[in-house]
Amino acid sequence: MTYIVTVQDAVTAFADFMEPTNAELDAIELESPLILAEVDLLxxxxxxxxxxxxxxxxxxxxxxxNRVLAARRDLTNRTAAATAPGGAA
Structure with missing residues (x-):
């Protein structure tokens, strides 16, 4: 008896959609100080x-x-400043 199996994982293992997008990489880079502070706390x-x-x-x-709180504050201020139209707070 021959089993029919899918080879989808082998075919799509290196597909473009499996990689993070530039926007996702930018978000990770923006959050990295908070991530590192949380690791230090842990x-x-x-x-x-x-x-x-x-x-x-x-x-x-x-x-x-305190470093985690400061990193959260900085991240919140950066994202709020980036989304506020005309630089208004």
Whole structure:
């Protein structure tokens, strides 16, 4: 018995629509500071899990949270400025 299988994955594995568009790449680049700040926060939280709570870990997590908030604020301000007509706030 011969099975009939589809080869669609092999044919379309490298199709143009599988790649991110320029707009998607620009959006990723715009959000990269926020993504990196969130990764730093996650790293700080993971480090704090390995041992009992101490002041250094508390400060590290607080600073990382502040960086995430600042990155979110900057991203929001950039996107709001880009979409506001005539530069009005």
């Amino acid at each position: 790293d700080a939280q993971i480090k704090a899990l390995d041992h009992p709570e101490n002041e250094v870990d508390t400060r590290r997590i607080r600073r990382a949270r």
